[in-house]
Amino acid sequence: MFYWDSTFLLLIPALLLTLYAQQKVKSTYVKYSRIKSRRGISGAEVASYLLRKNGLGDIPIEESEGRLSDHYDPVKRVLRLSSENFRGSSLAALGVAAHEVGHAVQHGTGYMPLNIRNSVLPSAKFGSTLAWPLFIGGFFFSIPFLLDLGIILFTAAVLFQVVTLPVEFNASGRAIESLKSAGFLEADEISKARKVLNAAALTYVAAAAMAVLQLIRLILLRGSRD
Numbered sequence: 001m002f003y004w005d006s007t008f009l010l011l012i013p014a015l016l017l018t019l020y021a022q023q024k025v026k027s028t029y030v031k032y033s034r035i036k037s038r039r040g041i042s043g044a045e046v047a048s049y050l051l052r053k054n055g056l057g058d059i060p061i062e063e064s065e066g067r068l069s070d071h072y073d074p075v076k077r078v079l080r081l082s083s084e085n086f087r088g089s090s091l092a093a094l095g096v097a098a099h100e101v102g103h104a105v106q107h108g109t110g111y112m113p114l115n116i117r118n119s120v121l122p123s124a125k126f127g128s129t130l131a132w133p134l135f136i137g138g139f140f141f142s143i144p145f146l147l148d149l150g151i152i153l154f155t156a157a158v159l160f161q162v163v164t165l166p167v168e169f170n171a172s173g174r175a176i177e178s179l180k181s182a183g184f185l186e187a188d189e190i191s192k193a194r195k196v197l198n199a200a201a202l203t204y205v206a207a208a209a210m211a212v213l214q215l216i217r218l219i220l221l222r223g224s225r226d
Contacts, residue, residue, distance in 0.1 A: 043097035102171030
């Protein structure tokens, strides 16, 4: 079968990393969501303070449904935190809240990797939707043009995943520095909040690795049709 040819072996390391990352972020988040910060301040309060400190006090903070649904919306300029992080005062809640503020600050300061990611997003969505149908059609019916078009479209999706890495790492770095400088967390708490953000970042690394290996796989399969 197409999906189970020998090139599928390329994906095994990324699949294993993805499974590990998913388990790691889940277990780490659960662990530190049970440990309250000593100051007892909520994620929403932390986010509000950090936004004001960075001259972004006009950005509203909304409570969103679903676990780990936290995100910053650059289109509507809204920061959304899941209920447990909006209301909670755990080390995980503060880390996540500060991380999302980091994205808001990136947007407000014109952080270049974020601008690149936002500009690539429409092409990445379009490419990820059409790349595989076009490539599979070209593969089975031996149509080189469809093969090449599928690869080109999928490359946009890969670029999005790769450029996401500096965006996420930078937001986490900003979060840790903000929590430290504002005195929301003490030294031993900072290291634990960092573990939560590092675990989350690993999921983006896994996604990028999978995308890159998938692209290599497509190129190899394209070569087999020459």
